[in-house]
Amino acid sequence: MEAGTPAHRGIPSLPVTMVLAGVSAILLIVVASIAIWSSTMARGGVEGLRDTSLVQSSALTFLSRLQDAETGQRGYILTGNSTFLEPYERSVGQVPADLERLKSATADDPEQARQVDHLGELLNAKIQELTRTVMLVRDDRRDDALALVSAAGGKAAMDDIRLVVRHILESEDEKQLEREAALASWTRVSTLAIAASALVALVLVAITFRVGQRQYAVSEDMRRRLAEANDRLEAEVERRTSEAEGARAEAVREKERAVSERSRVELLLQDVNHRVGNNLAMVSGMLGLQISATGDANTKMQLRAAQERVATIANAQRRLRLRDDLSTTRADEIVESALSDLRATLGPDRPVEIEAQLEPIVVDGRDAIYLAILTNEIVMNAVKHAFEGRERGRILVSLARAEEGVCLTVEDDGRGMASPAALGTGLGTKLVTRLARQFGGEPDISSRPGGGTRIALPLPHLGAPLGAGA
Structure with a gap:
């Protein structure tokens, strides 16, 4: 010194x-x-x-x-x-x-x-x-x-x-x-x-970073002063060893910071999904209050349909789990979640069996929500109309890769459709048709062998490439 x-x-x-x-x-x-x-x-x-x-x-x-x-x-x-x-x-x-x-x-x-x-x-x-x-x-x-x-x-x-x-x-x-x-x-x-707290936190991070820089500079300066008192060759070896150790420590710190930042982003995304789901659930609850306060039967029916759709989106949003890339998710998991909710709403007085055959397919997180809406609309339509006059029924939902994109298929063993050329003109039908077209497909409606109806939705533009892993 x-x-x-x-x-x-x-x-x-x-x-x-x-x-x-x-x-x-x-x-x-x-x-x-x-x-x-x-x-x-x-x-x-x-x-x-x-x-x-x-x-x-x-x-x-x-x-x-x-x-x-x-x-x-x-x-x-x-x-x-x-x-x-x-x-x-x-x-x-x-x-x-x-x-x-x-x-x-x-x-x-x-x-x-x-x-x-x-x-x-x-x-x-x-x-x-x-x-x-x-x-x-x-x-x-x-x-x-x-x-x-x-x-x-x-x-x-x-x-x-x-x-x-x-x-x-x-x-x-x-x-x-x-x-x-x-x-x-x-x-x-x-x-x-909260915004003010975040701003103060940013200032503290900047101050802490500056303090760390000063400490690191002082440490390097002291190391250099000590090396000058030694033999030139020994000082050169010491200097290179110190640099190597510093680089390794910095690499470890960078890796730890990257892992920490990723974990924080994942937690924030999960929190956002949960909050959005809760807000939609509150909207569903408000619609329920409006239903109870409405005397007109037709208005009640329309409000109840809107409430079911909001509840479907809320449940899908809360259950959305993004993969490591923070943008994609498993389509089969989100469809199974929607079907589980439908089974829970049927109850013992509606003995309709809903089965699923779902391939593990990776899609964009936003597209998964739309897929849950599509599944809910088609299956609920079958539950409401396919089994009139019957004690039991069965619905099979399939999700599989096709030559182009993905294909969603819903089959029932109900009474069948008088005219299978079209689903109808209601809001649910318009919603299904519009979402299918958004992914480049059109509903294909046909009679099912042995009785019932088969609705196939080819979705060539849905989600991630077919090569994405499950």
């Missing part, structure tokens, strides 16, 4: 390292706190959604039951036919229990509780009117019953009840909108906090 030169010149002091460690720990605590808080907010939103659904369903059940009672009363007054008394008596007996369930659901909300109490007063008056008019008809005093209905303002009383129920439903809708707005606001705040 040169005289007067301190050995630790340029080496960062211990407090700097401690500060970096402290800031890193704080970042970890902040990120963990944000994660816990986000989970709590999401759970609160789901609980609020469940409470709103309970109040609304209870209110609608109460109103529907009271309307049934009034319909039976009016029919009995006008016709004198005692068959109208059966729905009247059944509904009158169940309405108080419906009101109690509504009270229980609104017990934590003073404003809603007051509305329910008022609803109870209106109900008592309405039931007295209903009971009195029915008794008059039974005593052959139909004119008196009709006069009492007009004098008691039966329609006005029912309108008041409907108005209170509508106010309860609208209040619950407003509360849910407020919850969603608050959740969106807090989500933005948490996103900004």
Whole structure:
């Protein structure tokens, strides 16, 4: 060493390292706190959604039951036919229990509780009117019953009840909108906090890298100063040995960093897939609430079909497992997952066997989701329409390599199609045709030997080349 030169010149002091460690720990605590808080907010939103659904369903059940009672009363007054008394008596007996369930659901909300109490007063008056008019008809005093209905303002009383129920439903809708707005606001705040934490983390990485550079430079400088005190030949050997060791250590570090970065990317992709699946599952749940709040049968059917499609995409997204290249996946695994979900939804009252013959085929991750949608649409169509009037049925799903690309085949042993030239004109058919054309194919529909229908979808543009390994 040169005289007067301190050995630790340029080496960062211990407090700097401690500060970096402290800031890193704080970042970890902040990120963990944000994660816990986000989970709590999401759970609160789901609980609020469940409470709103309970109040609304209870209110609608109460109103529907009271309307049934009034319909039976009016029919009995006008016709004198005692068959109208059966729905009247059944509904009158169940309405108080419906009101109690509504009270229980609104017990934590003073404003809603007051509305329910008022609803109870209106109900008592309405039931007295209903009971009195029915008794008059039974005593052959139909004119008196009709006069009492007009004098008691039966329609006005029912309108008041409907108005209170509508106010309860609208209040619950407003509360849910407020919850969603608050959740969106807090989500933005948490996103900004995470972004700020990430920025600070990047700064810490840069500082740490700079500190490492300085330490490495000081180490090399000290090594060089020590070598100058030795024999030239010995110094040359020492220098080359040091360089070799440094290169090897750097190569090991680079390899470790590459492995760590890959693992981080894989975890991030899995987390993204899971989050997308959860968000789609929440959309499916909201569609379910809309179904329960919809009275039109055709609208219910369309919403239920949309809910099933969203659920299929959500399940496929959550179960998507990318391979080492982080872009491809196994098509047979994603199709089997979709079929497993379909089997679970059938239940014991639909004894339809769904079998699968799936070759291990590698496709692009995005194409795998589309393939799950195709499989779900065709198999569900067969389940709904192929076995009408039969107790049992069997569906065979095949996925195999073809001369060009991949071929998806669905066969059933059902009643067959009256005209196998086309699937139909519904949304499901349009979706199947469009997705098949996206991969360069057209649905091939034919009668199955022995009875049933066979639908083959050649998909020449699907996924990875045929040479990709399984």
